[in-house]
Amino acid sequence: MVPVNIDKELCTGCGFCVDICPYKAIQLVGGKAEYMLMEDCFSCGHCQAVCPVDAVSMDGLVSDLSFSTFSELQGMVQPGTGKVSELVSLMRSRRSCRRYQAKTVSLNLLEDLVKIGTTAPSGTNSQSWRFIILPERDNILMLGDLTADYYRNLNRQARNGILRFLVKLSGGDSLGKYYRRYHDSVAEALREWDEEGRDRLFHGAVAAILVTGRKDASCPAEDALLATQNILLAAHVMGLGSCLIGFVVEAMRRNSGMKNKMGLDAGEEIYSVIALGYPDIKYQRPANRKPVMAKILRFKRDRV
Numbered sequence: 001m002v003p004v005n006i007d008k009e010l011c012t013g014c015g016f017c018v019d020i021c022p023y024k025a026i027q028l029v030g031g032k033a034e035y036m037l038m039e040d041c042f043s044c045g046h047c048q049a050v051c052p053v054d055a056v057s058m059d060g061l062v063s064d065l066s067f068s069t070f071s072e073l074q075g076m077v078q079p080g081t082g083k084v085s086e087l088v089s090l091m092r093s094r095r096s097c098r099r100y101q102a103k104t105v106s107l108n109l110l111e112d113l114v115k116i117g118t119t120a121p122s123g124t125n126s127q128s129w130r131f132i133i134l135p136e137r138d139n140i141l142m143l144g145d146l147t148a149d150y151y152r153n154l155n156r157q158a159r160n161g162i163l164r165f166l167v168k169l170s171g172g173d174s175l176g177k178y179y180r181r182y183h184d185s186v187a188e189a190l191r192e193w194d195e196e197g198r199d200r201l202f203h204g205a206v207a208a209i210l211v212t213g214r215k216d217a218s219c220p221a222e223d224a225l226l227a228t229q230n231i232l233l234a235a236h237v238m239g240l241g242s243c244l245i246g247f248v249v250e251a252m253r254r255n256s257g258m259k260n261k262m263g264l265d266a267g268e269e270i271y272s273v274i275a276l277g278y279p280d281i282k283y284q285r286p287a288n289r290k291p292v293m294a295k296i297l298r299f300k301r302d303r304v
């Protein structure tokens with residue numbers, strides 16, 4: 001928790017911070033806002049953001065994210081003032097990239113993407129995500145080798161009918177399902193990786209960002225995936241192609257050796273692996289979508 005400081009000289013007692021606080025951690029005392037140090041306060045900073053006279057500060061949190069590849073606009077985009085057409089166009093134009101140029105992505109750009117990731121919401125404002133940047137193709141290949149070892153072993157187990165039977169007896173058919181759905185295509189991808197140097201895992205990406213989170217945070221998976229989506233959209237605007245690599249996430253989750261190698265500690269889980277690089281392909285039109293079916297519910301409240 002980061003304590004809130006209120007400059008009593010500046011405070012006009014308007015009470016905006018009192019009203020906005022989700023935990024009543026601020027009260028008006030003698031016409032001035034006063035912060036009651038409360039365990040529940042999760043340092044969301046709404047009190048600071050809403051103050052008309054800038055009387056609220058929070059030491060230890062930074063307002064300037066110090067991007068190095070672009071200048072951030074100052075101020076807020078107030079509701080109703082952004083261009084929804086541009087936003088939606090950006091969202092629809094992002095595609096998973098599976099063809100990259102060999103060109104390196106600068107570390108500055110990758111670090112800026114991580115900072116952009118941290119602008120996402122997080123459960124109880126825990127911001128407990130962590131990011132691991134792999135800035136070189138060699139790093140990607142090493143992670144690819146570890147992933148290939150994992151699936152080679154899994155394929156070996158899945159081919160074993162007795163093992164599949166025993167797993168089924170113990171209450172699940174995960175190995176059988178894997179065998180039926182993935183074994184053959186994974187075997188072929190492994191053969192291509194080993195014999196032809198063909199990369200059907202990262203698709204030739206030159207960099208990657210791994211998004212992890214503290215397992216004991218309130219919503220670590222959601223936090224990490226929201227940060228991930230920010231990164232995917234920003235990467236597109238910054239000229240990069242990106243692709244989520246679920247196969248690596250799955251391998252890392254089940255293999256502590258891979259986690260150790262990637263620098264995760266025991267309290268940390270992997271939630272996404274984002275392959276990145278300059279695209280070697282240009283799409284001419286956005287993705288079509290399945291027709292949307294939203295259920296609309298209207299009912300009368302049965303309590304008064």
Ligand SMILES: Cc1cc2nc3c(=O)[nH]c(=O)nc-3n(C[C@H](O)[C@H](O)[C@H](O)COP(=O)(O)O)c2cc1C
Pocket residue numbers: 094095096097098201243244245246247248287
């Ligand atoms: C959780 C998740 C895991 C994914 N894993 C992979 C993957 O391992 N390899 C891959 O090529 N694409 C992967 N993708 C990309 C999806 O295939 C892609 O998002 C989907 O086909 C829609 O295409 P689009 O992203 O171009 O709109 C993954 C996407 C998600 C959301």
